[in-house]
Amino acid sequence: MREDEEFKVDGYKWTSLDKAGKLAWVAGFTEGGAIVRIESISAFALLELTAREPLKKVDSTTGERMDKITASFHKQIDLSGITLGQIVDGLDKFYKDHRNMRVEAQKAIWIVKLEVRGAPQEFIDEEARLLRMPIGERDKERSSLLEKNQAYKETWRKWRDQIPAIFHL
Numbered sequence: 001m002r003e004d005e006e007f008k009v010d011g012y013k014w015t016s017l018d019k020a021g022k023l024a025w026v027a028g029f030t031e032g033g034a035i036v037r038i039e040s041i042s043a044f045a046l047l048e049l050t051a052r053e054p055l056k057k058v059d060s061t062t063g064e065r066m067d068k069i070t071a072s073f074h075k076q077i078d079l080s081g082i083t084l085g086q087i088v089d090g091l092d093k094f095y096k097d098h099r100n101m102r103v104e105a106q107k108a109i110w111i112v113k114l115e116v117r118g119a120p121q122e123f124i125d126e127e128a129r130l131l132r133m134p135i136g137e138r139d140k141e142r143s144s145l146l147e148k149n150q151a152y153k154e155t156w157r158k159w160r161d162q163i164p165a166i167f168h169l
Helices: 011-016 019-058 062-077 084-096 105-117 121-131 135-148 150-162
Strands: none
Touching: 011 084, 011 105, 019 062, 019 084, 019 105, 062 150, 084 105, 105 121, 105 150, 121 135, 121 150, 135 150
């Protein structure tokens, strides 16, 4: 790596890293996620202090919805219980499929999370296929799947809270 080089990791970059480089990248990614969780707690607490009461006067369910959004966000970015080694091994496995080489590791990591947490393989394969598509095409394809494929729709509802919004971009 050069000092002035952008460190964007896709399968090509990932497979060029040695084990220590992979572990360092995963450690940095997971540490970043932990910082985001901590900072979001502060942000949500501030929002709650400033907005909950005035909004409750307009809509009595606002507090409940805010709590659900907060819990959902934390669950989406949670990688607890998954070791650095599991993530490295999972990304190595993901990038063994040449079709996945252009997928950025910050998105592929959520495929690993789905695998470790026990999502159905058919769903994982479908999500990996979607990640290989350009963003606009991916959105259309996911919408089509949700509309036309009941099994995908049910699995999506069950597992979508394990995947952060960045996964969909």
